[in-house]
Amino acid sequence: GAVVSQHPSRVICKSGTSVKIECRSLDFQATTMFWYRQFPKQSLMLMATSNEGSKATYEQGVEKDKFLINHASLTLSTLTVTSAHPEDSSFYICSAWTGVMLGYTFGSGTRLTVV
Amino acid sequence: AQRVTQPEKLLSVFKGAPVELKCNYSYSGSPELFWYVQYSRQRLQLLLRHISRESIKGFTADLNKGETSFHLKKPFAQEEDSAMYYCALSGQSRGGSEKLVFGKGTKLTVNP
Numbered sequence: 569g570a571v572v573s574q575h576p577s578r579v580i581c582k583s584g585t586s587v588k589i590e591c592r593s594l595d596f597q598a599t600t601m602f603w604y605r606q607f608p609k610q611s612l613m614l615m616a617t618s619n620e621g622s623k624a625t626y627e628q629g630v631e632k633d634k635f636l637i638n639h640a641s642l643t644l645s646t647l648t649v650t651s652a653h654p655e656d657s658s659f660y661i662c663s664a665w666t667g668v669m670l671g672y673t674f675g676s677g678t679r680l681t682v683v
Numbered sequence: 684a685q686r687v688t689q690p691e692k693l694l695s696v697f698k699g700a701p702v703e704l705k706c707n708y709s710y711s712g713s714p715e716l717f718w719y720v721q722y723s724r725q726r727l728q729l730l731l732r733h734i735s736r737e738s739i740k741g742f743t744a745d746l747n748k749g750e751t752s753f754h755l756k757k758p759f760a761q762e763e764d765s766a767m768y769y770c771a772l773s774g775q776s777r778g779g780s781e782k783l784v785f786g787k788g789t790k791l792t793v794n795p
Contacts, residue, residue, distance in 0.1 A: 674727040
């Protein structure tokens with residue numbers, strides 16, 4: 569139980585275009601979802617915390633106009649990378665709190681390549 | 684500020700040898716500590732958390748508040764333990780709104 573499904577797993581896009589990444593909680597309701605970015609061989613850096621029905625909270629240094637987060641329902645949160653540039657190429661991972669027993673669960677990640 | 688330090692980027696041991704992955708933290712309140720494992724080409728998985736006091740796959744970790752450490756240990760390493768290990772910290776919250784802060788990770792390689 570407590571699975572987060574993340575799509576797409578890989579995406580290649582051209583500079584200047586936008587890309588949307590989806591995370592769905594399959595068998596639980598996720599009031600809060602977290603979006604991370606992971607550079608090659610580095611740790612996960614928290615980008616923002618999304619709360620269902622309200623605005624996301626962004627970490628310092630993360631451009632909110634570039635990384636649009638929407639959490640319109642208890643089972644879906646999306647991250648849209650707008651006007652993507654090659655430096656946005658990275659591995660993006662979502663996470664959700666599943667409850668006291670299982671804690672946080674993670675999506676399988678999205679490898680974004682901007683060419 | 685919350686901070687998690689994993690001093691070893693790489694750790695290599697032989698099969699059957701004991702292994703210890705170090706984790707130190709900095710947090711002003713009462714933290715909740717986790718160890719996550721990422722096997723090759725797989726998603727991050729919870730290995731253990733300090734509040735559950737469980738032993739998973741032979742791994743244990745004890746929270747030492749005096750030394751602000753949460754080192755991960757296993758007495759006899761197996762080849763299938765080779766993976767990336769991340770120590771993580773959050774503030775205690777039943778609501779799950781607390782963010783997780785990760786260490787930089789330690790890549791463990793268990794040689795035959």
